[in-house]
Amino acid sequence: MAKDYYNILGVNKTASKDEIKKAFHKMAHKYHPDKNKGDDSKFKEVNEAYQTLSDDQKRAQYDQFGPSYAQGGFGGQGHSHQQGGYGQGFGGFDFSGFQNQNGGQEFDFGNLNDIFSDFFGGGGGHSREQKRGRDISTEMEIPFTNAIFGTERAILLTKTSTCDICTGSGGKPGTKMEKCKACNGQGKIHENKRSFLGTFSSVRECDECTGAGEVPAEKCHTCKGAGVLRKQEEVKITIPAGMKDGEMIRMTGMGEAVSKGITGDLYIKINVARHPLFKREGLNLAMDMNIKLSEALLGADKNIETLDGNITIKIPEGITHGEILRVREKGVPVSKSKRGDLMIRVQISMPKKLSRKAKEAVEKLKEEGI
Numbered sequence: 001m002a003k004d005y006y007n008i009l010g011v012n013k014t015a016s017k018d019e020i021k022k023a024f025h026k027m028a029h030k031y032h033p034d035k036n037k038g039d040d041s042k043f044k045e046v047n048e049a050y051q052t053l054s055d056d057q058k059r060a061q062y063d064q065f066g067p068s069y070a071q072g073g074f075g076g077q078g079h080s081h082q083q084g085g086y087g088q089g090f091g092g093f094d095f096s097g098f099q100n101q102n103g104g105q106e107f108d109f110g111n112l113n114d115i116f117s118d119f120f121g122g123g124g125g126h127s128r129e130q131k132r133g134r135d136i137s138t139e140m141e142i143p144f145t146n147a148i149f150g151t152e153r154a155i156l157l158t159k160t161s162t163c164d165i166c167t168g169s170g171g172k173p174g175t176k177m178e179k180c181k182a183c184n185g186q187g188k189i190h191e192n193k194r195s196f197l198g199t200f201s202s203v204r205e206c207d208e209c210t211g212a213g214e215v216p217a218e219k220c221h222t223c224k225g226a227g228v229l230r231k232q233e234e235v236k237i238t239i240p241a242g243m244k245d246g247e248m249i250r251m252t253g254m255g256e257a258v259s260k261g262i263t264g265d266l267y268i269k270i271n272v273a274r275h276p277l278f279k280r281e282g283l284n285l286a287m288d289m290n291i292k293l294s295e296a297l298l299g300a301d302k303n304i305e306t307l308d309g310n311i312t313i314k315i316p317e318g319i320t321h322g323e324i325l326r327v328r329e330k331g332v333p334v335s336k337s338k339r340g341d342l343m344i345r346v347q348i349s350m351p352k353k354l355s356r357k358a359k360e361a362v363e364k365l366k367e368e369g370i
Contacts, residue, residue, distance in 0.1 A: 005049035005062065013063070014230075017054065017131075017258075018207070024050040056264060060135045131261030133160065138268055142239060144275035145307055148285075148332055150241035155268075160230050160256040162263070163223035170227040170259065171216025178217050180209035187213040210260055227259040237268060241333040244280070245272035277305060283340030284331045290347045291315060306330050306342060313344070321348040 006013050009023040024046060031042040052058045136159060142151065162168045171177065179185040183206035193202045205211040219225030235254055247270050255264025278285045289304060299317035303310055308330060315325075323346045331340025354362065 003045070003049070005053050008045055008049040009053065011053075015053075018205075020050065020053050024054070056132060056134045060137060064137055131258045133256040133258040133261060133264035135264040136255045136266055138266070139271060140237075140268060141271040141273055142243075143273050144278065146239065147243040147245070147270070147272040148241065148280075148307060150243070150333075151239050153237045153239060154234050155237065156232055156234055157266075158230065158232050160228050160258070161233050162257045163220060163227055163229055165222040166216075166220035166227060168227040168257070168259070169216060170220055170223065170225040172218040172220050175216045175218040177214045180206060180213055180215045182206050182208035183213065185213045187211040212260055228257045235266065239270065242283075243270050243272065245270070278307065280332065281343065282332075283334055284343050285340065286343045286345065288345050288347050289325075290349050291319075292349060293351065296320075296346075296348045304344070315346070319346055319348075321346065 006015070009020060009027060011019055011023050015023070027046040028043065031039045031046060033040045033043055052062050136157070138155065138157065140153065140155060142153065163170075166173060180187070183189055187206055187209060188203050188211070189206050190201065190203055193200055206213075209215045216225065220227075223229040235251070237249065237251070239249065249268045249270060251266040251268070253263045254266035257263045278287050280286075285307070287304075289302065291300065291302065295302075295315055296319050297317065299319075300315045301312050302315055303312050306327070311327070311330075313325060313327060325344040325346065327342040327344065329339045330342035333339045351358075
């Protein structure tokens with residue numbers, strides 16, 4: 001059965017990375033196997049959920065494709081690299097008992113870095129990494145012609161964006177910045193923690209100033225000092241000429257914003273609608289054209305539709321069924337001055353019935369060996 005990682009950690013789907021981290025710490029303490037009321041399976045389940053939701057890319061894919069995306073988990077990544085380091089750092093503490101006890105799934109020690117770095121005073125170094133907002137994805141369908149020649153579209157997205165009023169500072173426009181009282185301008189909070197290994201001194205990012213060491217004297221009334229807020233935003237998308245069905249467009253910095261950090265990216269999957277007449281074959285366009293038997297024998301001028309408008313092509317005498325006629329520079333644009341070709345596959349329509357006069361004409365052809 002697919003697992004609901006948000007439910008496992010007891011957080012909402014809109015929870016921030018800090019909220020997810022705090023929930024993981026709480027659950028990891030509660031279920032650790034070395035505690036009296038610990039639960040080995042629960043502990044690994046909590047870690048599995050945190051591995052996905054703490055990683056921006058994995059979380060975006062999980063949110064898009066649902067719980068089924070996570071079937072099989074992400075366990076085992078980075079295990080061989082981290083196991084030795086933790087064994088030495090804990091003075092020989094044996095973590096090997098956590099391996100391969102959940103249907104063959106390995107326990108990933110790499111994602112325990114957050115909780116153990118806090119115990120051993122490493123939280124300060126971790127918090128200095130610049131935050132990055134989540135990448136988000138969506139998809140849209142465009143007409144076949146738009147995919148060939150390119151177009152511009154606009155979509156309306158609901159996402160966490162930088163506040164337009166304070167431009168991300170979290171302060172009322174014109175207000176001064178002052179030293180954060182919660183951390184005394186250090187950006188970090190030092191505290192002692194009790195764990196299953198004893199009491200340790202830890203350092204964490206200040207929640208009040210999010211590590212900046214200063215806060216605005218007056219908070220922005222629109223975003224309540226967060227610098228970001230969830231809102232609807234119109235995003236203009238430029239779709240280049242020659243776009244293929246299923247291709248992705250990446251828009252850097254158009255994903256979700258995060259306070260005092262880098263905005264994530266937006267990925268748009270392009271679905272190209274089918275055309276009733278044309279199919280794409282690489283840089284060429286292909287189509288079928290039906291002609292009469294008499295036109296195949298005697299040749300003819302035919303008016304046909306292209307993506308650039310109607311044109312007239314000459315059918316040579318004696319053309320055969322399935323033969324290809326090529327019209328230059330009527331295919332997919334390669335550059336401003338170069339395009340692929342239009343390939344026309346000839347389909348000769350044979351009459352089901354012949355009039356007496358037509359039969360006589362065919363008999364004469366037969367006499368001539370045609």
